[in-house]
Amino acid sequence: MTARGLIIAAPRSGSGKTTITLGLQRALRRSGLTVRGLKCGPDYIDPAFHAAATGAPSANLDSHAMPPGLIGAIARRAMAEADLVVAEGSMGLFDAVPGPEGRTGAGADIAALTGWPVVLVVDVSGAAQSAAAVALGCTLYDRRIRVAGVILNKVASPRHERLVRQGMERIGLPVLGALPREASLILPERHLGLVQAGETADLEARLESLADAVSAAVDLEAVLGIAGPATAMAGLGATPPLPLPGRRIAIARDAAFSFVYPHVEAGWREAGADLLAFSPLADEAPPEACDACWLPGGYPELHAGRLAGATRFLAGLREFARSRPVHGECGGYMVLGRSLIDADGVSHAMAGLLSVETSFAKRKMNLGYRRAVLAADGPLGPEGAALTGHEFHYASVVTLGEDPPFAMVTDPHGSAPAPAGSRRGLVTGSFFHAIARAEAG
Known part of the structure; x- marks a missing residue:
């Protein structure tokens, strides 16, 4: 160093x-x-x-x-x-x-x-x-x-x-x-x-x-x-950021799915995972050789019509989810739901793997750190595991539907635990961007 x-x-x-x-x-x-x-x-x-x-x-x-x-x-x-x-x-x-x-x-x-x-x-x-x-x-x-x-x-x-x-x-x-x-x-x-x-x-x-x-x-x-040397980091041991959702991870990457924290991808690779990118906007399905699928955040509301018409992507995602875990963060969560209402108030059918319906027509900013305790075993850890992360979105939930929550979430300002996100079978999602495993306490 x-x-x-x-x-x-x-x-x-x-x-x-x-x-x-x-x-x-x-x-x-x-x-x-x-x-x-x-x-x-x-x-x-x-x-x-x-x-x-x-x-x-x-x-x-x-x-x-x-x-x-x-x-x-x-x-x-x-x-x-x-x-x-x-x-x-x-x-x-x-x-x-x-x-x-x-x-x-x-x-x-x-x-x-x-x-x-x-x-x-x-x-x-x-x-x-x-x-x-x-x-x-x-x-x-x-x-x-x-x-x-x-x-x-x-x-x-x-x-x-x-x-x-x-x-x-x-x-x-x-x-x-x-x-x-x-x-x-x-x-x-x-x-x-x-x-x-x-x-x-x-x-x-x-x-x-x-x-x-x-x-x-x-x-x-x-x-x-x-500029000076890093003088205060002696003795800090490495800490893996997030659990490994799979050994071969299909990750959506295009103008609609553009955000993953760099340290998360780096941590998965260091843990031995291969990340295979695919483009929903190009109507590509998750690669069949993968054993987990990750839909990152991004701007799906700007491309809702194209995503709704991406039949190969949607059919492939549904088939993938029958046997392997699929997780969506923020924009990815919106695409996993039943429908997405764009800024013009037009409703577009999404994957329907979760019962949530979201809207960008009525904008309300949600911003801040979150601590999420997982409500069930999933690709980000076992039930009861805690993660730290962040939310930043303007979309709102129109109908949550019948799915149970992905996690119970609090903020640093003393909020009471509240249900967040959705899960059904092997599919999970929420507006929460995971950053790291939470420390005990």
Whole structure:
């Protein structure tokens, strides 16, 4: 483990840390370094952008949903394959959910666990010297971590930059760069407020523009000088993320089924599994040679008509489920149900392997960490096993139907256990994205 690392964080969401992270990753890669990206927290969109920027896989580090051993294993894998790890924080640096110190989901937890220094991205629009007071608060708030420098974002003019720099000099925090207010540096947003890397037609051009802007405005040598070794992970043993659903896993992968946590797939492969991708949108059935089928999350509501007409896929999935386990997460769960109502209110028949009926016509955001206790034996473990994970969806359940629940679910804020998802025979599903086995307690 000789690679150095750092974490790009911010006092709040919307400060520009994602675009600056991507620009740094691409710029440092262009300088000849082997760069790996990592994402703090459960966000499943940003790692794909990191992979595009660096040309190498990215993954999540989540102090709430992952045991420390799993975080250590993911970080060590990244360091073993890179000269530099550029990790991206989540929301604000200290934003978190209730939990023991170090297990709250905050980016600061990952900085403390790895020992990597933090580079703070500060949106200075609407402020001058006062931006330094915010940055100073971040340096003092948590003594476990070290904020080693700051990148100023959305600088209005040379005069504005001078005033902000005066404040940073007063608190002794190095300014590593200053980016002007520039709309072209903003990545596009779309369905659910998210755009995925594979859906950004001009992604390479955007990444090159970001790298050009960052190279012109940021002292890359100073950033490299700040990066440090992972000093705080000694003794963290590896922890497998999730149980193995099968030795040969059929996994849906196309524009409708686009999301699996990278560490989950990596963990299955390390456990000896083969993952065989197939495309429901191309009307492909799960490969017959497989002994389990996984339908990931994604955007099936955007492709409901095509999925309803994918007769080979639906017939093959139903036949597969007669003898082998099938599990669907979020969008995959919706496709396993009886019907899916799209945003226009049109109902489309789905696989009918579960009795649930879902709708995207009436949008309601469901977001947050979950702890799921399995209600019966299944591909993710035996009855009573606990998993940590995350939900993010706008779809709602119109009719749950007669199927018993997949799991009993709670959140970190003290919610009472509530039934979630559905199961019937060898088929299971829920809106819950599994991240890791839950620790006892």
